[in-house]
Amino acid sequence: MRVSDLIKSSRATLKHGKMRSLLTMLGIVIGISSVIILMSIGASAQDYILGQVQGLGSNLIIILPGGTNNGKFSSPAAAQGIIVTSLKQQDVDALGRDPSVAAVTEESRGQATAAFGDNSMVTTFDGVPANFFTVRNFAVQNGYPFTDADVQAYNHVAVIGSSLADTLFGAGSDPVGQYIQVKNIQFRVVGVLAKKGTGAFGIDQDNLVLVPITVAQKQMLGVDYFTDVMVQANDSYNIDFVKARVQNILEQDHNITDPNKDDFTIETQQDVLSLLGNITNILTLFLAAIASISLIVGGIGIMNIMLVSVIERTKEIGLRKSVGATNNDILQQFLVESVMLTFIGGIIGIALGGVVVGLAWLVITKVFAVAWTFEFPLTAILLAVAVSSVTGIAFGIYPARQAARKSPIEALRYE
């Protein structure tokens, strides 16, 4: 049987039972569109999360206290909630002296309740030096950042995030010049940060209060170590070289000779990006795998309908054999029908998925005003076409063989 005849006869059969064909396809349509939607949204979410990290600046090196157990496959101790006190002022000074380092900034963080009048909110207070604002790209939208002099003088001044400002003072009012209370200290608000929005993993990046690091360490936390240190590499040096320099300097400073015993962890933005990229890839694949279960359900639906169709068309099979069709001709005919069903279902599913992804993009960018990219990966489309066709073959082969095995006289006697 020629390919053109196969396609013509399958098309005629599917068109003849239009409603049934559509309903049969529905499972595949849903399965394919959910895979497409999840893969597209996964890709957008990945873009978004990576974009947030990239916001840190490409020449930043992050130093966290504590080593990783065996160098690679575990997160630094600090990230696991263990308090490590290995990063101190002398490290910051030593790093600052190196020519490959453009700037060093550090933080000591804690949690506390911030209050203004009757309003209060649990927030993160972040002790930082004055250069923090420029190195970390924290724009002050209203008022001014505090200065080196404020830090040296232990001045009780604060720059607050926009959502904290809205909660304490009410949206639209100007907090600059007002006093807020954090941990029994009255801080004069000197600036409000530009809105950053919700960060990766849903963290509100605008609920924080920045205070001079001297005040945070001595008067609020009673510590002399840092939560993290960030180094801005000198642009004329390769980032990996600077990373190695930083490691060297800190090892010297901490009298460490065996790099496996480092009591700190250095990460560049690239390290974080590739880690996050891996995590989001795995998540996306996992979700797509779950969605593909619905494809199996769709495939079983196809098999069911094809089996019914084989019985209904027993006489047709007999007739075709009586005019010269071989078993193989019949097998091909039924197989092409089921593949055509899943293939068309797959195409509709891709289109439907595209529409849903587009609508989601519209709502997220326009209604929620989040910088969300529209992703419709070619790999997802190719995968969907391949998977739907394979589903057609996998679930169509059994009914097609049943059809091919019918003996012509049995088939012709069937009423």
Next chain:
Amino acid sequence: MIEVKDLKKDYTDEGEVTSALRGVSFTINKGDFVSIMGPSGSGKSTLVQILSFLDRSTGGSYEFNGKKIDDLSDVELARIRNKSIGFVFQSFNLLTRLTVYENVELPLVYSDVPVSGRKKLIEDAVHSVGLDEKLYVETAKLSGGQKQRIAIARALVNDPDIIFADEPTGNLDSVSGAQVMSILDGLNHSGRTVILVTHETNTAEFADRIIRLRDGMVESDEKVKNPRHSKDEFFK
């Protein structure tokens, strides 16, 4: 062209064995017109199904054009059915959702005739049964007599050597039946072998010879003294 010796067929259905043919022997030559008669259940359809390769016998031998059927594979039998045999059924067996054209095309779909050559063959076959104006009509819309004539056109389209017809007039009124017989008679005159199953003596006598079956065996095998001819009756 057809030679059967001691042909047997047992059907086994859920452990129960029915002997439909119990040793049938005869020879049919090219160009013969043979009627097969006999009471219902005597094995006529079974015999015709085996002769036309729709089924295999369970005993005896069958030679077609000098070839033993047992030596041929299913694919080879399908080819012979396609090229050398035309089959006309009592119940027409048209695909009613398709047009006349598409039904008559069916044997060509399974042959090596190129797509471009089909139209002429289909038009000729439909013309020879006198239904040119119905070419693109859905077969569901035809009368019984017209359906059977289309079924004959389908049997003819690959220019077979033999036409098998299993009670082709059984579902037709007498006028339509006469038309169908007239066409079959004409086909025999143009050199084709025709094997006809019927239980009407009138119809059977279009043939040169009548084989009568009873209980799966040949009861008689006789020449017809004055075969009927109906060339002038058709299309009147």
